[in-house]
Each structure stands twice: as structure tokens, then as C-alpha cells.
Amino acid sequence: MSKQKITGKAFVLGRNIDTDQIIPAEHLVYSLDDPEERKFYGRHALSGVPDEQSGLPEGGIPLVEEDAFESEFSIIVGGPNFGCGSSREHAPASLDIAGVEAIIAPTFARIFYRNSVDGGFVIPYESLENLSKEVETGDELEIDPEKQTVTNTTQNKSYKIRPLGSVADIVNAGGIFEFARKEGMIDVKN
Amino acid sequence: MGMTLTEKILANHSGASSVEPGESVWVDVDVLMTHDVCGPPSISIFRDQFGEDARVWDKDKLVIIPDHYIFTNDKYANRNVDILRAFAADQDLPHFYDVGSESYKGVCHIALPEEGFTRPGEVLFGTDSHTCTAGAFGQFATGIGNTDAAFIMGTGQLWVKVPETMRFEFNGSSMPPYLMAKDIILQIIGDIGVDGATYRTMEFGGPGISCMSMEDRMTLTNMVIEAGGKNGVVEPDAKTEAYVRERTDKDFEPVYSDPDAEYHSTYQYNLEEMVPMVAKPHSPDNKATALELEGTKLDRAYIGSCTGGKLSDFKAAAEIITGHDLKIDTYVVPATTEIARRLETETLNGRPLIEIFKEAGCKIGNASCAACLGGPSDTFGRLNNQEVCISTTNRNYPGRMGSKDSAVYLASPYTVAASAVTGKVTDPRVFIQETVI
Ligand code: SF4
Numbered sequence: 001m002s003k004q005k006i007t008g009k010a011f012v013l014g015r016n017i018d019t020d021q022i023i024p025a026e027h028l029v030y031s032l033d034d035p036e037e038r039k040f041y042g043r044h045a046l047s048g049v050p051d052e053q054s055g056l057p058e059g060g061i062p063l064v065e066e067d068a069f070e071s072e073f074s075i076i077v078g079g080p081n082f083g084c085g086s087s088r089e090h091a092p093a094s095l096d097i098a099g100v101e102a103i104i105a106p107t108f109a110r111i112f113y114r115n116s117v118d119g120g121f122v123i124p125y126e127s128l129e130n131l132s133k134e135v136e137t138g139d140e141l142e143i144d145p146e147k148q149t150v151t152n153t154t155q156n157k158s159y160k161i162r163p164l165g166s167v168a169d170i171v172n173a174g175g176i177f178e179f180a181r182k183e184g185m186i187d188v189k190n
Numbered sequence: 191m192g193m194t195l196t197e198k199i200l201a202n203h204s205g206a207s208s209v210e211p212g213e214s215v216w217v218d219v220d221v222l223m224t225h226d227v228c229g230p231p232s233i234s235i236f237r238d239q240f241g242e243d244a245r246v247w248d249k250d251k252l253v254i255i256p257d258h259y260i261f262t263n264d265k266y267a268n269r270n271v272d273i274l275r276a277f278a279a280d281q282d283l284p285h286f287y288d289v290g291s292e293s294y295k296g297v298c299h300i301a302l303p304e305e306g307f308t309r310p311g312e313v314l315f316g317t318d319s320h321t322c323t324a325g326a327f328g329q330f331a332t333g334i335g336n337t338d339a340a341f342i343m344g345t346g347q348l349w350v351k352v353p354e355t356m357r358f359e360f361n362g363s364s365m366p367p368y369l370m371a372k373d374i375i376l377q378i379i380g381d382i383g384v385d386g387a388t389y390r391t392m393e394f395g396g397p398g399i400s401c402m403s404m405e406d407r408m409t410l411t412n413m414v415i416e417a418g419g420k421n422g423v424v425e426p427d428a429k430t431e432a433y434v435r436e437r438t439d440k441d442f443e444p445v446y447s448d449p450d451a452e453y454h455s456t457y458q459y460n461l462e463e464m465v466p467m468v469a470k471p472h473s474p475d476n477k478a479t480a481l482e483l484e485g486t487k488l489d490r491a492y493i494g495s496c497t498g499g500k501l502s503d504f505k506a507a508a509e510i511i512t513g514h515d516l517k518i519d520t521y522v523v524p525a526t527t528e529i530a531r532r533l534e535t536e537t538l539n540g541r542p543l544i545e546i547f548k549e550a551g552c553k554i555g556n557a558s559c560a561a562c563l564g565g566p567s568d569t570f571g572r573l574n575n576q577e578v579c580i581s582t583t584n585r586n587y588p589g590r591m592g593s594k595d596s597a598v599y600l601a602s603p604y605t606v607a608a609s610a611v612t613g614k615v616t617d618p619r620v621f622i623q624e625t626v627i
Binding site: 016018020021024025026028029030031032033048049050080081084085086087088089090092107108109110111114115118119166175176177180185186 | 214227228230231234239240259264266267269270316317318319321332333334335336337338341344345347349351384385388389418420473563564565566567585587588589590594
């Protein structure tokens with residue numbers, strides 16, 4: 001729900017994080033339906049990011065600890081062009097499964113953006129500045145969609161985010177299907 | 191005010207007389223394509239949302255082309271194909287190109303035109319980012335995710351934000367003999383960056399386009415996604431019509447950009463001044479000329495994929511490879527079974543292309559995506575270690591072709607073949623001049 005505040009620990013990445021880094025192709029074989037197999041998308045989320053660029057500024061921090069399935073970080077802060085590459089919806093899904101709720105980046109690749117919104121996985125917020133240079137992995141953040149701000153409570157700084165615009169209705173509904181049902185485009189539940 | 195080709199198609203398919211960039215519209219879909227990686231999750235969302243017994247909106251408009259993880263022992267990958275097979279049988283789908291059957295094709299973006307699904311003026315969505323390839327035929331074609339695909343399966347519609355259009359004009363009346371469309375698109379991506387066309391259309395035109403074959407045009411539109419583009423388009427002409435008519439009986443109505451259409455920006459390129467280009471690891475916009483990189487040591491060469499695995503790509507590679515021994519392991523993977531067959535029948539100086547490759551020691555794979563995206567560890571041509579590879583594919587992100595420790599240089603089939611002969615990055619002009627003389 002876009003109207004509610006999102007709080008959590010930041011996980012910081014650089015620019016051009018592509019879908020092969022978000023979920024390497026070799027893991028795409030697991031079923032998203034099977035609750036046991038599905039967890040592996042969480043385990044391998046962001047496992048394709050080169051170590052030194054994972055969890056900036058220091059690097060060497062995985063999103064998900066080696067034997068875990070979920071992350072302690074719930075907000076990703078990335079550089080420009082987040083989610084470029086393939087159309088695999090497994091990418092936003094894997095972040096969702098790992099426990100990520102929102103991503104803040106100056107720009108997103110469009111298929112990733114669409115998938116995040118239409119699938120109701122994670123909320124992509126566009127920031128005016130490149131916050132990946134400001135925020136440090138582990139900082140506590142608070143996103144306030146009403147005020148269109150993100151506050152770094154660790155560093156005591158606040159930044160602007162862009163309004164969601166025409167996708168807000170889909171984000172608020174929780175995905176394209178929920179939106180279409182609300183609008184009467186498709187029958188209410190199966 | 192006039193409209194661009196992309197705006198016109200979106201207007202025609204949303205029942206509006208005109209549309210403007212930035213507007214969101216719901217469009218009717220002419221073709222939905224999916225494959226073995228994204229098909230099963232799309233099907234599962236479709237069933238979940240529309241019910242176990244739901245039927246797809248129009249079975250003639252759904253095309254299923256398994257191509258990604260085909261020749262592997264990975265049990266999960268094989269299960270994916272089983273799911274597609276069961277769904278196609280259950281829904282009685284006429285356009286399913288099953289693995290192991292006569293109809294098996296290989297890489298979806300090359301199979302779609304071969305089978306007549308890339309019709310000018312239409313709207314095509316596919317669960318794969320390189321769906322933009324079909325824009326070479328004047329179609330609106332773009333990649334989507336599984337949720338969107340499931341939505342289309344049930345409704346035949348999808349929302350689209352109308353993109354702004356960037357125009358790329360090519361001047362010059364012919365392609366220089368050493369230049370390939372791959373060099374041109376690598377140059378453009380290097381110039382505008384991997385996010386230079388994000389949310390936008392890349393429209394290719396000008397006199398230089400008319401001298402390009404349909405396969406050349408497909409190489410251009412194929413890689414618009416590497417610049418972040420939503421779709422790429424080339425205005426249809428006589429070549430387009432001839433290609434499409436040969437492959438389908440369906441009617442279609444080509445549309446063209448108006449002379450007074452508004453563009454986000456316009457770029458000019460002179461074909462005669464362009465040179466062989468390479469994208470260095472680990473980004474498609476990390477450009478250099480082949481000449482600048484001369485001497486860079488390589489372990490492997492790879493010729494294949496939806497970008498560089500078409501018949502014309504192999505003809506180009508064979509021109510250079512013929513009569514040479516290769517210094518490094520070289521993998522040849524035809525995109526589709528039709529191309530694989532043509533490798534046996536097309537000849538160069540009287541010899542079938544396939545023989546030229548075999549004699550030079552190339553390893554020949556089965557039609558599929560193979561190592562273009564790494565894949566399961568037993569995938570043909572996969573980079574499993576620290577190899578340095580020069581490839582005709584489209585992406586060189588970290589780990590794209592397998593191991594995170596590997597490094598990939600992207601180049602044209604000419605450059606890849608020339609580099610395979612010397613074992614180092616090599617400007618193909620040396621060989622081409624030899625061939626000409
Ligand atoms: S050949 Fe490569 S880029 Fe093309 S569809 Fe297959 S995996 Fe994707």
C-alpha cells in the first residue's frame with residue numbers, strides 16, 4: 001500500500017543493477033508456486049552482484065546471509081537504471097520473497113518497474129538525487145508516500161521522492177489484477 | 191499534430207484517434223509470446239486469477255516457443271517444458287513449438303518472424319525483454335513480465351504508457367563491406383548509454399535503412415533494450431512486405447510516422463564513417479573500436495543468440511573463418527532449426543557453411559539460447575570459470591554467460607570470427623580486404 005509509511009534498514013547498491021545480478025539465470029528453474037522451492041528465490045536474491053559492490057559503501061555484505069532465506073534489509077537504495085536487463089518477473093519477486101518492500105533509485109528500467117508494480121511485489125520510488133551515494137547500508141530509513149519524502153533516521157537527513165503518478169492506483173490496489181477487479185474490467189475473484 | 195509510427199499503432203489499438211507521450215492507454219493485443227522460463231509462472235498466475243478452467247482469450251494469438259533451457263539434464267528446467275506442453279494440450283493451442291517435435295524452432299525472437307507473427311502495424315507483447323526485435327517489421331513489440339502476460343491471457347488487453355520517440359537517421363547509400371548492424375547498434379548504445387532510451391521508443395530511419403536486410407534491421411531493434419528502450423521500430427517497406435507475406439496469409443496494415451511527428455531527439459549517423467565496434471566487459475555501453483582493443487587476449491569465441499545467430503551472421507563469420515585454423519575454442523549456435531538447416535544448404539565458394547565451421551574446429555550446438563544467458567551448469571558453451579569470451583550476443587553484464595568471474599566482449603560476427611582466427615580481439619577489416627582482393 002503506497003499510502004502507508006515504510007520503515008526499515010537500507011541495503012545500498014550502485015548503478016545499472018541488472019536482472020542477472022538480482023537473480024542469476026541459473027536459479028530461474030525453481031517454481032514460484034511451491035512454497036518450499038519459492039524460498040530459494042529469496043535466498044539467491046542479489047546473489048549476482050559482485051561482492052565488492054554488494055552493500056555499499058563498504059561492500060562485501062550479502063542481501064541474504066548464506067543459509068538464510070530472508071533479509072534483515074527491507075529497503076533497497078540503488079543508483080540509476082535499476083533493474084535493467086531481462087524481463088524476468090522473478091527479479092522483483094525474488095526481492096519481495098527476500099523481504100524487501102521498497103526500492104529507491106533515481107531511475108528504473110521500465111520492464112522491472114512495470115513488473116514491480118503490476119505484480120504488487122515491491123514499490124519502486126524514484127528519488128530526485130542519487131541516494132546511493134548518501135545512504136549507508138544498515139541505515140534506518142522511513143519512506144513517507146504522502147509527504148513524498150524518505151528520511152534517513154540514522155543520519156538525520158531527509159530527501160524528496162517523486163509521486164507515483166499514473167501507476168499509483170495500481171500500487172494502491174496491490175497489483176494489476178486487484179486494480180482491474182476494482183475497475184470492473186474483470187470479474188470479482190475467480 | 192502528426193504522430194510517430196509507435197503512437198499511431200497505440201492509438202489504433204486503444205480506440206483513440208490520437209495519443210500523446212506520457213498518456214497511459216489500454217491496448218488490444220494481437221500476439222502474446224511466451225517461452226519456457228516465463229511461460230510456466232505466467233500460466234500459474236493466469237489459472238490463479240481467472241480460475242482452473244479458464245480459457246485463454248484467443249488461442250490463435252498466443253504463441254509458445256520454448257528456447258531457453260532446452261538441451262540440459264536439469265530436472266527443473268525440463269519440468270518447465272512439461273508444464274508448457276500440458277497447457278498447450280489442455281487449451282488446444284495451435285502455435286506451440288514443442289521441444290523434440292518436428293515443429294521445434296529455437297530462439298523465440300527469430301522464430302516469430304520465421305513463422306509470420308511479426309506483422310507491421312500490430313501489437314506484440316512477449317515475456318522476454320528482446321521481444322523488441324520484432325519492431326524491425328514496423329510492429330509495436332515490447333517485453334513484459336509474467337503478471338502482465340497472465341493478464342493478457344485472460345483479457346487480451348494491457349495498459350501501456352505512450353513512449354516518447356527518439357529518431358536515429360542513417361545516411362549513406364550502402365553498408366561498407368566490413369560494417370554490420372551490430373557495430374551500428376553498439377556505437378549507438380555507447381553514445382547514449384545503457385539508460386539513454388529508458389521509457390522511450392528508438393525509431394530507425396533514413397536512406398541507410400533501406401539498404402539494410404531484414405536481418406540487419408532485427409539486429410538494431412533487438413538491442414534497443416540494452417539502451418533501456420521500450421521498443422524499437424523501423425518503418426516497413428517493400429522488403430518488409432515481401433518477408434512477411436511469404437510467411438503468413440493474415441492481413442496487416444502497415445503504418446508510418448507522419449512527416450510532422452514530434453520527436454524527443456534526433457541523431458544522425460553516416461554509415462560510411464562507422465567502424466567495427468566492441469562493448470567491453472561488463473556493460474553493453476562500454477564501447478571501444480575493435481582497433482583500439484587489438485591484441486586483447488581471448489579464451490573463447492561464441493557466435494549465436496537472437497542478436498548474432500541468424501543466417502546472415504553465420505555467412506559473415508564463415509567468410510572470415512574459411513580456410514583458417516582457429517586459435518581459440520569457438521562455439522557456433524544457430525538461433526533456430528530453420529537456420530541450422532540452412533547452414534547445411536547455403537554455400538560459400540561451393541562449400542556448405544556448416545562444413546567450413548566444422549573444418550575450422552568450431553563446436554556446433556543445437557538451436558536454442560544456449561550460453562547467451564549462462565543457464566544450468568551443463569549448458570552448451572557456458573562460461574564456467576574465468577574465461578574471456580568474445581561474443582555476438584547482446585549482454586555482457588557480470589555473470590551473464592555463466593560464471594561471475596568470466597568476462598565478455600560483445601562484437602559483430604565479423605569481429606568475433608576475426609578474433610577467433612587470431613585468438614585476440616581483431617579488427618575484421620584486415621580479413622575483409624583480403625577477401626575482396
Ligand atoms: S538468445 Fe539470449 S538474449 Fe536472445 S532470447 Fe535467448 S537468452 Fe535472451
